[in-house]
Amino acid sequence: MDRFKLDPFSYVSYEITPNNFDKYTKRTYPFVQKDAKHKNRFYGVCPGCNNPIMMVSLYQTQNATTHPYGRHVKHSIPQIADYRQDDYDNCPYANKNNKSNNKFLPAKSAIGLSNKRLLKEQYDQVIYILRKQTDVLFSNNLAQKMLDEYVNNTGWLYRNTTSDNLPWKFGEVISAKSLGGQYVKIDSDIQQAIRQYYLSKGKDIECKEKRMQVPLGNFDVCLKFVFEDFKSKLNGEHLQESITFVVFDSMLDNEIVYQKELPVEPDFLINLMRNSSNQTYRNKVLMNYAQSHVK
């Protein structure tokens, strides 16, 4: 893997570089520990599973072709993290061959509960990210329904959910929903695709100010959306993940009207959380709803 965290209870991950390691650990214990031969070993926590990792080639390689990376340690490291096999099996950075076929984590999984806490505290930001990437301005009402569905299905126990990909894995839990009545951003690809689709049926949609309201579904056209095909690929040490946002007409054999691959941006949520000026703009309605409905 190419990212590390400082402790299992943190949601913040950093790229593995000598500079970041020095900056955030000051090369102190417990991040530096001696092995049996008194050689320094460099430790951190895996952002995917909260298990301990060891940095490989952190300082030795100075050329451009080899990069330092993190490797799972299959046992507990004092003061860094306790090793948990269940969470390792869930890790998107782990060897795929070891993965369990079971789609769900055990109910008391530490990483599952940690993701649940994160969602409860940051649900409005999760929706903000999905709005940004889809150009659909999901209403509070719809966002509340989606959260109910996520809670009813204990979505935080879906395997391979991490604090980095939570907003996108959230989409994976939600069944198809009507797009009728929702607003989309003007001049966005989705707005143009939907307007074109309606024009092809002989109807135009009026646009007001900077947004366009998708007409309520009827027997001619009924647009719905779904997040599907979550992809996770390890490119060398780098984890590349995405989910596809699909708009379709449920009245016409689910014909696809628009689709877009939404790339997982591992820093997106954490940057929102750290940006204090952003905190004043947080959606209080969704914050309160999540506080009382995620139990």
Ligand SMILES: [Zn+2]
């Ligand atoms: Zn891991």
